[in-house]
Amino acid sequence: MSSVQSSTPFSSSEFAAHTLEPDDDQRWSTWPAATPTQRGPLPRPDWLVTASAAFDTELGVVKTGKEADLFLIERAVPRTHGCLLAAKRFRNSHNSDFHRSSAYEQGRSIRDTREARAIKRKSAFGRMVAAGHWAATEFGALCKAWDAGIPVPYPVQVSDTEVLMEFIGAGRVAAPRLAQSRRKGAALRDAYEQVVDILEGFARMGYVHGDLSAYNLLDDGERIVVIDLPQVIDVAANPLGFDFLHRDIANIADWFTRRGLETDREALFAHVMAQLW
Ligand SMILES: Nc1ncnc2c1ncn2[C@@H]1O[C@H](COP(=O)(O)OP(=O)(O)OP(=O)(O)O)[C@@H](O)[C@H]1O
Numbered sequence: 483m484s485s486v487q488s489s490t491p492f493s494s495s496e497f498a499a500h501t502l503e504p505d506d507d508q509r510w511s512t513w514p515a516a517t518p519t520q521r522g523p524l525p526r527p528d529w530l531v532t533a534s535a536a537f538d539t540e541l542g543v544v545k546t547g548k549e550a551d552l553f554l555i556e557r558a559v560p561r562t563h564g565c566l567l568a569a570k571r572f573r574n575s576h577n578s579d580f581h582r583s584s585a586y587e588q589g590r591s592i593r594d595t596r597e598a599r600a601i602k603r604k605s606a607f608g609r610m611v612a613a614g615h616w617a618a619t620e621f622g623a624l625c626k627a628w629d630a631g632i633p634v635p636y637p638v639q640v641s642d643t644e645v646l647m648e649f650i651g652a653g654r655v656a657a658p659r660l661a662q663s664r665r666k667g668a669a670l671r672d673a674y675e676q677v678v679d680i681l682e683g684f685a686r687m688g689y690v691h692g693d694l695s696a697y698n699l700l701d702d703g704e705r706i707v708v709i710d711l712p713q714v715i716d717v718a719a720n721p722l723g724f725d726f727l728h729r730d731i732a733n734i735a736d737w738f739t740r741r742g743l744e745t746d747r748e749a750l751f752a753h754v755m756a757q758l759w
């Protein structure tokens with residue numbers, strides 16, 4: 483064996499795979515090109531593939547939403563190791579008028595006035611800026627929530643209008659939303675307690691989720707995971723912060739009550755308010 487061959491990390495067949503270009507449903511892993519601020523918090527989970535030889539393969543659409551589509555991605559070094567990721571891609575097309583209205587945006591600034599004007603005009607440039615803005619905001623919120631110990635998908639990286647995060651599910655099957663879960667009795671109460679912990683966690687950060695419902699909570703076996711954070715609200719900066727908090731709590735308490743668990747939404751509101759600051 484020549485010294486060149488013995489120093490290559492791949493067997494000959496793996497090396498052959500790496501001389502191939504990505505297929506149509508593949509791209510080179512976007513990890514190497516990401517700057518440190520576009521990458522998730524340290525320490526990185528063990529399962530995360532950071533090798534620059536990795537391909538990202540699109541395995542399919544998990545769900546199309548109002549403002550974004552969710553894709554299942556496998557990031558893998560062929561024949562060695564890989565991980566599953568969820569890619570949330572915010573749309574910048576005509577049919578994506580963000581319902582997350584300006585009320586969420588109060589107290590948040592987009593400094594570049596050209597960008598701000600373009601968003602208002604809803605020009606193509608403005609829609610692209612808005613989509614990138616939401617991606618960056620969701621990524622930042624996921625990082626802060628992760629660091630605070632709130633059960634969110636690990637935020638892997640952000641680039642333009644795409645947020646890459648941990649895929650929550652069993653194998654390639656996405657975890658069901660809490661709204662679809664059949665929990666009853668003690669299992670339902672356990673889910674409620676986990677959601678109360680999530681509400682408290684955000685409140686201790688001075689934040690409100692802002693769109694919390696049984697549709698933005700995933701039932702990952704034992705554990706409840708909260709998703710869909712682009713609109714998180716800083717209570718100190720947003721004059722409507724308490725209204726959003728009250729709405730989130732009413733949504734949650736009423737959902738659990740309809741499922742047969744007794745809850746007291748005003749008591750919960752007071753309890754969570756007390757965790758703010
Ligand atoms: N990390 C994840 N792992 C597995 N499934 C996910 C993940 N993130 C999102 N999903 C699925 O994709 C759906 C849409 O994601 P999300 O709620 O973040 O986007 P959205 O555009 O706001 O969608 P919607 O308009 O339905 O609220 C979720 O309801 C959930 O079923």
Ligand SMILES: [Mg+2]
Pocket residue numbers: 547697698710
């Ligand atoms: Mg959602």
